Amino acid sequence: MKNEMKLRSGATIQQIDPKKAGEKQYLTRQTLSMMHLMPSGEPVAYDIAPDGHIIYYFDPARVVEAPPENWYFPRARKDTMVLESGTVIERMSVKNAAANGYYTEERLLRMHYEVIEEPVAYTVKSDKTVLYFYDKKTAKRLPLNCVRCGKDIRYKKKLCRACYEEDLAERRAEGDAHRNAYYHMDRKKVLFFDLELTGFYDHDEILSVTIVDATGELIMDTLVRPFKKKKWKNTEKIHGITPEMVTDAPTMEDLIPRIREIFDGAENIIAYGVSTDYSHIKYIYTAEEQETFRGKIRCCANEFVRYAHEHRPDVLHASLTDAMNCFGIEWDGIAHTSTADTISCMKVWEVLFPNYYEN
Ligand SMILES: [Zn+2]
Structure with missing residues (x-):
C-alpha cells in the first residue's frame, strides 16, 4: 500500500x-x-x-x-x-x-x-x-605530471620517462667528465687507508691502521692497543682482532707522529666509506689542521654510488664487495682484513678514475 x-x-x-x-x-x-x-x-x-x-x-x-x-x-x-x-x-x-x-x-x-x-x-x-x-x-x-616538461606522467625522480632519460644522460656526461679527467696525481702521494675500530661510535677506539699508496706499497699496517676499551665482542666477529692480539701493540699516541708524517706528505687520502674513519682519525690533528686534512680526503664509496646511479641502476647496494663485483675485481689476500680492504679500495678507485695518475 x-x-x-x-x-x-x-x-x-x-x-x-x-x-x-x-x-x-x-x-x-x-x-x-x-x-x-x-x-x-x-x-x-x-x-x-x-x-x-x-x-x-x-x-x-x-x-x-x-x-x-x-x-x-x-x-x-x-x-x-x-x-x-x-x-x-x-x-x-x-x-x-x-x-x-x-x-x-x-x-x-x-x-x-x-x-x-x-x-x-x-x-x-x-x-x-x-x-x-x-x-x-x-x-x-591522479598520476602526477613530470616536473620538467609538465606534460607526461611521472616515471622516476618526479620526471617522465623521456625527461628522466634526458636528465640521466646529462648527469652521466657530467659524471664521466669528472671520472675521466686527467688529474696528474703522483702515485706516491695518493694514499688509501682503513681503520678497524672497537665499535662505530665516537667514543670507540682504533684497533688497526692500514695505509697503502697508489703503487700498492704498504706504508703502515699495524694493530693498535686501545687506551680504555678492554673488549669489543661485537666488532671482533667482523674484523677478528681480539684483545690478546693487541696487548703488545703500540698505542695511537705512539703512532700519531708517524701517521701525521705520512698524511702530511700526501695529496689525497682515500677510504671506502670515509665518514667513520675520518671521525676517528681526525683527532691526530688540531681543529685548524683538520680543515686541511679534510680537504685531502676522498670517499671511494660516494664515487661508486655516483657511478652506479649514472651507469648501473641495477646495482642497489654499494659495499666495497658490491663495487668489486661490479668491476670484476678479485680479493687480494684474505677478504675483509684491513690490508685486503685497502688494496681493493685502491683498485676500485683506479677503475672509477682511469686517468687519475700521471703515467
Ligand atoms: Zn617530462
Whole structure:
C-alpha cells in the first residue's frame, strides 16, 4: 500500500523516494528557489525527510520565474540538501569543509584527485550558485605530471620517462667528465687507508691502521692497543682482532707522529666509506689542521654510488664487495682484513678514475 497525501484542492499525491523523484526530474521548492523559479501548480509528489519535514516535489514543466523576494537565500540554521541518490548532505562553509577533508571538485583536481563519489556537503555562494564538496578520502589519486616538461606522467625522480632519460644522460656526461679527467696525481702521494675500530661510535677506539699508496706499497699496517676499551665482542666477529692480539701493540699516541708524517706528505687520502674513519682519525690533528686534512680526503664509496646511479641502476647496494663485483675485481689476500680492504679500495678507485695518475 502506497503512502498518499490529500491536498487542499482535493487532489491526491503519492510519496516517492528522492531517487524516483530524480528519475522523473521532479524538483523541490528549495531547488526551484535556488534556480530563481517557483511552482505554478500543485505538488505532484512528496517525501518525508529524515528529520520529519515534508518535501514536496514539483513538475519542472509547471514553473514560473520567481520574483526576487522569493529567491533562495541561505539561512543561518543548518541546511541540508537531498541528492538524486537520496543521500542528504549538509551545508557548510568552505573552511568547515576543509577541516573535514572536503573540497570542491576544482580544488581536488588541483591537488591531483579525481572525484568518483557523490558530494558529501555543499555551500551556496553569494551569487546563489551551489558549490559541492567531496571527500578527499574517497577521491582517486591522479598520476602526477613530470616536473620538467609538465606534460607526461611521472616515471622516476618526479620526471617522465623521456625527461628522466634526458636528465640521466646529462648527469652521466657530467659524471664521466669528472671520472675521466686527467688529474696528474703522483702515485706516491695518493694514499688509501682503513681503520678497524672497537665499535662505530665516537667514543670507540682504533684497533688497526692500514695505509697503502697508489703503487700498492704498504706504508703502515699495524694493530693498535686501545687506551680504555678492554673488549669489543661485537666488532671482533667482523674484523677478528681480539684483545690478546693487541696487548703488545703500540698505542695511537705512539703512532700519531708517524701517521701525521705520512698524511702530511700526501695529496689525497682515500677510504671506502670515509665518514667513520675520518671521525676517528681526525683527532691526530688540531681543529685548524683538520680543515686541511679534510680537504685531502676522498670517499671511494660516494664515487661508486655516483657511478652506479649514472651507469648501473641495477646495482642497489654499494659495499666495497658490491663495487668489486661490479668491476670484476678479485680479493687480494684474505677478504675483509684491513690490508685486503685497502688494496681493493685502491683498485676500485683506479677503475672509477682511469686517468687519475700521471703515467
Ligand atoms: Zn617530462
